[in-house]
Amino acid sequence: MQPQVIAQNFHEMPIWRTYKMDICFPRRELEHTQKYPHAKLIRLGVGDTTEPIPEIITSAMVEHAHALSTPRGYKGYGDEQGNKALRTAIAETFYRDMGVRGNEVFVSDGAQCDISRLQMLLGSNVMVAVQDPSFPAYIDTSVIVGQSGKFREETGKYENIVYMNCRPENNFFPDLSTSPKTNVIFFCSPNNPTGYAASRQQLEQLVNFAKANGSIIVYDSAYAAYITDDSPRSIFEIPGAREVAIEISSFSKFAGFTGVRLGWTVVPEELLYSNGFPLIRDFNRIVCTCFNGASNIVQAGGLACLSSEGYLALSNVVDYYMENAKILVDTFASLGLKVYGGKNAPYIWVHFPGMMSWDVFNEILEKTHILTVPGQGFGPGGEEYIRLSAFGHRECILEASRRLKNLLK
Amino acid sequence: MQPQVIAQNFHEMPIWRTYKMDICFPRRELEHTQKYPHAKLIRLGVGDTTEPIPEIITSAMVEHAHALSTPRGYKGYGDEQGNKALRTAIAETFYRDMGVRGNEVFVSDGAQCDISRLQMLLGSNVMVAVQDPSFPAYIDTSVIVGQSGKFREETGKYENIVYMNCRPENNFFPDLSTSPKTNVIFFCSPNNPTGYAASRQQLEQLVNFAKANGSIIVYDSAYAAYITDDSPRSIFEIPGAREVAIEISSFSKFAGFTGVRLGWTVVPEELLYSNGFPLIRDFNRIVCTCFNGASNIVQAGGLACLSSEGYLALSNVVDYYMENAKILVDTFASLGLKVYGGKNAPYIWVHFPGMMSWDVFNEILEKTHILTVPGQGFGPGGEEYIRLSAFGHRECILEASRRLKNLLK
Incomplete structure (x- = not known):
């Protein structure tokens, strides 16, 4: 049978x-x-x-890996959310003056993995919007958790996903006055593939739009280190973002860690479900249940990335x-x-x-x-x-x- | 708002x-x-x-980490499913003569992470059975994906989960003649917490039970390296298991990798959904969409674990x-x-x-x-x-x- x-x-x-x-x-x-x-x-x-990868960073991983063979240096399980020192360093390096605390930073094995853990948290009954074009993982994970509805060959789109067109004609930023309201907005800036980094004014519009509609922004800042002008490097530079946004980011492109695997997600304590329950508690539960922390060797490398040298x-x-x-x-x-x-x-x-x-x-x-x-x-x-x-x-x-x-x- | x-x-x-x-x-x-x-x-x-961790293993990780700082040794993304050499070595070390091929082995960042990826694959509409007592991750992930139904204080059980009692009175093996049929059976052997390793005869019963009922066995062999008698170390030692079982395992306890993070899952090609579609293809899709491979440094360590020394x-x-x-x-x-x-x-x-x-x-x-x-x-x-x-x-x-x-x- x-x-x-x-x-x-x-x-x-x-x-x-x-x-x-x-x-x-x-x-x-x-x-x-x-x-x-x-x-x-x-x-x-x-x-x-x-x-x-600069040797100062690989040296930290070498040292940690070697120490694991010694009685004094051996370490077993770490915190699922990541080592405290690394969480603090991420908060201080990337979110200085934005009010992000170390306990709101969850260290991951990469942004893509955390996108799927977030989708697990959100479940199948939410409607999501994505930039069009954008990094395919948002839609791909949406399909897997059952949010997307059917694929329509004639449009090249999933019927329950809102595609927010981002082209040169609209300065690569969606026309929010005509955008349907959704539970979740995946927003990648600098955008993959267009390379466009949203301006402060555009992100203010986005945060206000999310607030007005009760949407959660899942902001992907994996390429923030490549910003050369004064575009915001984090959604948390925008006032009010802590009530509506989660930020996913990564060491992959910033530190050449594509194969080494390290990322993080920031979930602010002010972000609440419709019933007032803090989303960070559910995310913490997902991280503790569905993940067991990034490799301790790799986390040592991550910490070295954030040293001044x-x-x-x-x-x-x-x-x-x-x-x-x-x-x-x-x-x-x-x-x-x-x-x-x-x-x-x-x-x-x-x-x-x-x-x-x-x-x-x-x-x-x-x-x-x-x-x-x-x-x-x-x-x-x-x-x-x-x-x-x-x-x-x-x-x-x-x-x-x-x-x-x-x-x- | x-x-x-x-x-x-x-x-x-x-x-x-x-x-x-x-x-x-x-x-x-x-x-x-x-x-x-x-x-x-x-x-x-x-x-x-x-x-x-024995130095021969940490040395391999040290070497790999150091090489990442050199032009010749740098590596970016690897295959999401794991390095071919490691997949092959896992198949040859743990599944010799059981017909498991390297392409059926998916390298992960640990068994717990793959349990949740499997749950994502299975979705909320399946009924699962667990050994009682057992490792809590099966139930915990079941609750998160929405399979479990409500928790009943009076029984200490979730209403939609089948608890298969395993106590000394039944030789730590459920009475399958009275067990309800479920879509999925999580089965951990050697069992955490009881330490009991199911016998060959018991596992034959389990495979036959699954076949008769159209159930999938998710077999957790994370402690197989600790078996000292002739109890099976893999469900794939049992004839017919390839049509009904997935095996999840780990380097954590076998190699002291609890903080280093490495595991694997075997999905046999013969395991099919009710419509005849091979489950391995969906699992591959989940791995490629929701995961980006285990750290390449850690995989180098995994390969060293499987060298004879x-x-x-x-x-x-x-x-x-x-x-x-x-x-x-x-x-x-x-x-x-x-x-x-x-x-x-x-x-x-x-x-x-x-x-x-x-x-x-x-x-x-x-x-x-x-x-x-x-x-x-x-x-x-x-x-x-x-x-x-x-x-x-x-x-x-x-x-x-x-x-x-x-x-x-």
Whole structure:
């Protein structure tokens, strides 16, 4: 007899990440390398860090790992919410003067993991809004917990998800006067993929909108370290945000920890459910029940990132990637294309008016052996665009620039 | 305006781990240390490893962490499912001749995290059965995803969870002839807290029961390394298990990785939903959407655990804890108490007939300054029992033995 467990409703639904990215995307890469075995492929697709982690940070992890082999240095379980010293350091480094306390910081094994834990907390009976285009994990996890409703081929959208269009025409910020009210708003700034960092005024509008509608903002600031102008680096720079917002962030792109795995989530004590119960208590319960803390070795590395020497060393790596970004922006601009991002984020968002993003992706891959990401992978609002990642070694970026100029000039 | 998000139904429900353990338990410890500031407290409560990790294993993590600071050794994102070499090594080390392939092994950041990811996969519309007593995470995650129904004070049970009583009277194995059929059976062997490892014959019964009823067994083998007799170390030793079982396991207790964080889950390709769709594909989707892989530093350590030298070094640590277990078993036995466990697991399960487990816990704490766990924390079937952990330094175990003999003789 077959198990009687019935597959959940996400079972046959497309997930951008799984279907468009993880299946289509690696498949095309594989096909390409089989077709052109001698071509030197340049990967500017997936936003994966490439530069070594400063030794002051790896040394802290080395030291902690070694100490685990000694009677005095061995440590077992830590607090599920993270080591107190790290929680405090995160609050002091990233939220100085914003009123965030260490006990409101939950250390995680990465932003994506905490997005799914938050979705577990929210459950299936909430309606969510996302920026369109945006990082696919918000929708993908929404589908898994059963919030999304059915996928409509004709629109490329899930019927119960609100897609807030963010394009150059609206300065990459949704028109909130016409946006439907939802329980939750996922908002990523600097945005992946557009690279746009919302201004203070825009975020004030967003907080007021959430307050007026009783929405919770889940603010993803994973790229905040890349902001070069005076755009807010945290939603908690905005007055009143503590009553409506949760912030998810990460060491991945800030510290090259994509494979090392470390992130955090801030849940302010003032954020309440409709019955007045503080959401932080439920999040704490989820963290203690569904997670057992980030690796203690990795947390030691996280603490070293926030030392003054570690932080300075990381700023140099961020600057390096942002110089890459400038080279790519200049490349496309010199070809007369409209190019966005690359100023406050390591992503370049290039417009090819009237073209399908998969066609652009394919043509660039075929003719220059450069992997990008078709904008459609970030939602229907990404159509006509491609995203390039500025993570990469300088010589690859320069070579990519030469090839693109030859192709598109 | 307050956010309109309505708290989910786990909101006000007791969770053993959160309410009984994380709140009551540390509170009692704190009260005790305040009352007796000069007493030397011995912690045999939480099952937390205490002995250093063999250097051959920490060296692999040291090397990997250091390499991340070099251009040649830096690595970014790995596969969400874990490094191929580690997946293969897990399959070969723990599942030799059981037909488990590396692609069926999903590396995780610990068993508890994968329990919650499995619960996300299963959703709220399944009925689950648990051993009573058992590790609280099964019920706690069940409450969070909405499977459990209401908590009944009069029984100490959730109304939609089936509690399969496991006591000495039934040889710690449920009477399956009277057990209701459920979609999912959480089964932990060697069991935490009783320390009992199910026999081959019992597991054959369990697999047949699951097959007959269309149930999925979620088999937790986190303590398999502690088995000293010929009890099966994996459910996949049982013919037919590949069609009905998932196995969750961990490096935590096997390798002292409680704070380092590493585990794995095996989902066989033959395990299907009622519609014939392979469950492994949905689990892969959950892993790729809600998780981003275990830390690459930690995975390097995991691989070293499975080298012949690493494995041998770990066996010595396991033996050390099992000698501790024997000392504790002998202590209680010499006092004429019925004592279980300690033979195939690092837990000792002691019966105090007619007494409330919290009273026993309190008396032992008050009079010997030894922390144990009241059996009731593992479900109503744990009443009259306390659990002691054999993790600890030898001198603490010997001192605990002396104090207990003085108290109970």
